[in-house]
Amino acid sequence: MSKELEKKSEELEQTLTKQLELLKKDSEEWLKLGAAVAVGVLLVYGIAKVTRKKKVKTTDKALEVLEKEGLLNEEIKKRLTQPKPSTFWPNLTQRLVILGLALAKDKIYNQIFSSSAEDKAGENSK
Numbered sequence: 001m002s003k004e005l006e007k008k009s010e011e012l013e014q015t016l017t018k019q020l021e022l023l024k025k026d027s028e029e030w031l032k033l034g035a036a037v038a039v040g041v042l043l044v045y046g047i048a049k050v051t052r053k054k055k056v057k058t059t060d061k062a063l064e065v066l067e068k069e070g071l072l073n074e075e076i077k078k079r080l081t082q083p084k085p086s087t088f089w090p091n092l093t094q095r096l097v098i099l100g101l102a103l104a105k106d107k108i109y110n111q112i113f114s115s116s117a118e119d120k121a122g123e124n125s126k
Contacts, residue, residue, distance in 0.1 A: 059080055059081065063077065063080060063081075
């Protein structure tokens, strides 16, 4: 009976070592994946931070120039520093213009292709 217990314990130790090896391999893959994601996040964050600074610097430079010229008042400063609120109407008008252009394009294409089809039909009848 003790031999059977020893065999079972050896088998359990072997399976445990195999499981630990598999876990190490899997964790290496997850570590590589996590590192790649972290590098991507840092890259995107850095790009976003750099581009934001340029916008702020441009506004600050404009404010400095206006202040030097003596043209800066509270209303202008407020307009330059406050973000613009988004509205529904400009988006709607842009969509209507695009829709109008698409309809006009379709109408023109129909006229062009129908006239060329009539020309071909006229040539065939002669």
